[in-house]
Amino acid sequence: MAKELTTREENYSQWYNDLVTKADLAENSAVRGCMVIKPHGYAIWEKMQAVLDKMFKDTGHVNAYFPLFIPKSFLSKEASHVEGFAKECAVVTHYRLKSDPNGKGVIVDPEAKLEEELIVRPTSETIIWSTYKNWIQSYRDLPLLINQWANVVRWEMRTRLFLRTAEFLWQEGHTAHASKEEAIVEAEKMIEVYATFAREYLAIPVIVGRKSESERFAGALDTYCIEAMMQDGKALQAGTSHFLGQNFAKAFDVKFATKEGNLDYVWATSWGVSTRLMGALIMAHSDDHGLVLPPKMAPIQVVIVPIYKNMADLEKIDNAAFEIKKKLEKRGISVKYDNRDTQKPGWKFAEYELKGVPVRLAMGMRDLEKNEVELARRDTLQKTQVSQENIEDYIENLLVEIQQNIYDKAFKFRAENTFKVDSYEEFKKQLDEKGGFYLAHWDGTAETEALIKEETKATIRVITDDENPEPGFCMVTGKPSKQRVVFARAY
RNA sequence: CGGGGUGUAGCGCAGUUGGUAGCGUGCUACGUUCGGGACGUAGAGGCCGUGUGUUCGAGUCACAUCACCCCGACCA
Numbered sequence: 001m002a003k004e005l006t007t008r009e010e011n012y013s014q015w016y017n018d019l020v021t022k023a024d025l026a027e028n029s030a031v032r033g034c035m036v037i038k039p040h041g042y043a044i045w046e047k048m049q050a051v052l053d054k055m056f057k058d059t060g061h062v063n064a065y066f067p068l069f070i071p072k073s074f075l076s077k078e079a080s081h082v083e084g085f086a087k088e089c090a091v092v093t094h095y096r097l098k099s100d101p102n103g104k105g106v107i108v109d110p111e112a113k114l115e116e117e118l119i120v121r122p123t124s125e126t127i128i129w130s131t132y133k134n135w136i137q138s139y140r141d142l143p144l145l146i147n148q149w150a151n152v153v154r155w156e157m158r159t160r161l162f163l164r165t166a167e168f169l170w171q172e173g174h175t176a177h178a179s180k181e182e183a184i185v186e187a188e189k190m191i192e193v194y195a196t197f198a199r200e201y202l203a204i205p206v207i208v209g210r211k212s213e214s215e216r217f218a219g220a221l222d223t224y225c226i227e228a229m230m231q232d233g234k235a236l237q238a239g240t241s242h243f244l245g246q247n248f249a250k251a252f253d254v255k256f257a258t259k260e261g262n263l264d265y266v267w268a269t270s271w272g273v274s275t276r277l278m279g280a281l282i283m284a285h286s287d288d289h290g291l292v293l294p295p296k297m298a299p300i301q302v303v304i305v306p307i308y309k310n311m312a313d314l315e316k317i318d319n320a321a322f323e324i325k326k327k328l329e330k331r332g333i334s335v336k337y338d339n340r341d342t343q344k345p346g347w348k349f350a351e352y353e354l355k356g357v358p359v360r361l362a363m364g365m366r367d368l369e370k371n372e373v374e375l376a377r378r379d380t381l382q383k384t385q386v387s388q389e390n391i392e393d394y395i396e397n398l399l400v401e402i403q404q405n406i407y408d409k410a411f412k413f414r415a416e417n418t419f420k421v422d423s424y425e426e427f428k429k430q431l432d433e434k435g436g437f438y439l440a441h442w443d444g445t446a447e448t449e450a451l452i453k454e455e456t457k458a459t460i461r462v463i464t465d466d467e468n469p470e471p472g473f474c475m476v477t478g479k480p481s482k483q484r485v486v487f488a489r490a491y
Numbered sequence: 492c493g494g495g496g497u498g499u500a501g502c503g504c505a506g507u508u509g510g511u512a513g514c515g516u517g518c519u520a521c522g523u524u525c526g527g528g529a530c531g532u533a534g535a536g537g538c539c540g541u542g543u544g545u546u547c548g549a550g551u552c553a554c555a556u557c558a559c560c561c562c563g564a565c566c567a
Contacts, residue, residue: 032559088566157492157565164567217567237567276567307526346527353527364526374526491567 005354007288012232013160016283020161023291023355025278033159033166040355041162041278043299045169048277049149051201051296052171055193061145061173066127068151069118074126078251084218085122088155090166092118120153125219125244125270128174129252136176136266138257143186144176162279163236163491170274176266178256180245183267184222187243190271191224194239202277203294203407204228204284205414206238207437207486209462214446220270221245227461227486229414230283233435235461235488238280241271279491284410285379291356292378294406295399302328302395303357304337307345307364314339317363320388324361324373327392333399353378358402359395379406420484424475427487428456437461437488441481443474452476458487 005022006014021027025041028034037045053063069092076082096112099105121127128146135141149171159165173190177183191208198206206226216223220242228238249255249265258264285292295301304325306317318339325335336357338348345362352360362374373391376383379402386394417436421427427438442448442460453459462485469483 028559084566154566156567158561158563168567170567240567272567274567309525344525344527344529346525346529348528349526350528362526366526 026161035165056147061147064146070127072117081219090120090153122154129248133254139178142178147173168275170272172272175269180267187241187269191241195226201296205411209464212460217242235490239273244268290354293356295358295403300336300357302335302359303352304361305348439484440475441472443477443479448476458489461486461488
């Protein structure tokens with residue numbers, strides 16, 4: 001075995017790193033903290049983009065693009081926002097290089113200092129709201145529903161491929177509304193879009209809810225989120241949607257004339273998901289053999305591998321394989337027929353397993369004689385002999401089944417690792433032993449939350465909006481609590 | 492920013508008391524193979540992170556420096 005993965009049990013985070021690099025998803029680059037997303041990884045990201053983009057359009061949003069650079073002064077206009085991002089901003093101070101007079105290479109030209117420094121966007125609220133000011137005068141200009149696909153930079157001390165990188169790709173929606181209610185509806189609508197996407201496409205069960213005050217986005221009045229559980233029992237925030245109130249409208253003086261003829265500040269939301277979803281997808285489903293992709297997110301859904309001894313055999317298999325490929329493609333299934341003579345079948349099996357192709361179809365002379373193929377599914381690693389008759393029906397159904405099975409498996413895992421606890425001692429003990437999600441009572445104060453984080457490294461991941469909340473008493477202070485909240489250690 | 496570690500072939504690593512560089516894998520060619528990462532034979536591939544010093548002689552010793560990785564603090 002040329003490419004051996006560390007097993008999950010041995011070292012979960014090493015397993016993740018191995019998987020990302022060995023499955024050719026991404027690698028570290030010459031720039032510390034920044035990754036190169038390789039074609040296979042990028043193809044998955046493109047599938048995510050395509051689905052999400054359609055979902056945004058279907059909910060009335062349009063795409064636009066705002067600059068990478070933000071004048072420094074913009075960032076300081078909204079106080080809590082600055083506080084949230086100041087520590088991790090890359091700053092452009094000069095606009096020119098020149099040859100080093102003392103030798104080789106180039107140096108920054110000290111003559112070319114910028115009048116006002118530019119910040120590489122950590123997020124675009126400020127540049128966008130400074131622009132919206134010019135676009136919005138009347139209630140007739142509202143709502144403004146805009147999304148942008150972009151890269152952002154947050155200068156992180158410690159980075160991990162996809163999960164936390166200094167530069168990452170994402171989409172950020174920024175909307176403006178005439179009323180508070182409408183903005184809240186928008187923020188809630190978009191978190192539901194993310195939840196649907198996670199469940200139906202990524203096959204990841206997520207919990208929808210809101211963040212506690214201390215976990216909230218800098219500048220938001222309310223942050224909604226979707227939280228997923230990874231296979232090591234840790235939580236991963238997979239998407240956020242913020243109700244920004246009038247904070248940015250006030251900071252950038254964005255007012256509109258209401259129907260009644262008054263002037264009022266507009267109400268805002270912003271929402272985003274990033275290449276972090278790649279990390280979620282990888283960690284939610286994959287196994288010790290490599291990546292496991294839900295069919296809807298797999299760039300290649302079916303790979304066909306010929307097994308042959310000589311070129312005459314290959315020619316016969318080629319004919320049958322291209323026939324099957326055509327039939328599958330007619331159904332909208334993406335198929336790769338790998339008849340490269342430079343790699344052996346066994347090598348190809350291992351390779352596509354590592355890369356997470358959901359269905360492998362192997363065809364040799366034995367199969368050809370019986371008019372059969374061997375199908376192997378990636379999620380269960382099961383192999384079956386299947387007739388070539390109506391193979392497209394069989395595979396079409398199989399892909400649906402695999403998608404469902406992957407979701408069910410993740411759902412079951414989460415259920416088995418979610419615990420109700422009422423005593424803080426039990427919480428601490430079990431968290432260390434098993435990890436997972438803990439439904440516990442909390443008195444609602446930031447102090448208690450901070451104490452729990454300090455002592456256990458667990459945080460409140462999400463506060464759900466339950467129809468029948470179960471009241472109780474805070475596991476730490478014993479004070480009354482309206483409902484249980486979800487605690488976990490997080491990425 | 493604190494603590495620890497590592498820099499030697501594309502990748503992963505070994506290199507003893509200081510004596511002129513090796514293994515695995517990958518790569519190239521040819522042959523035999525081909526139903527789970529095949530085998531044989533022959534090859535190519537190195538400023539031993541960088542600099543200064545000690546020495547007849549440095550991958551090896553000393554000092555400095557740079558880079559990267561891991562664990563913390565901070566964060567999506």
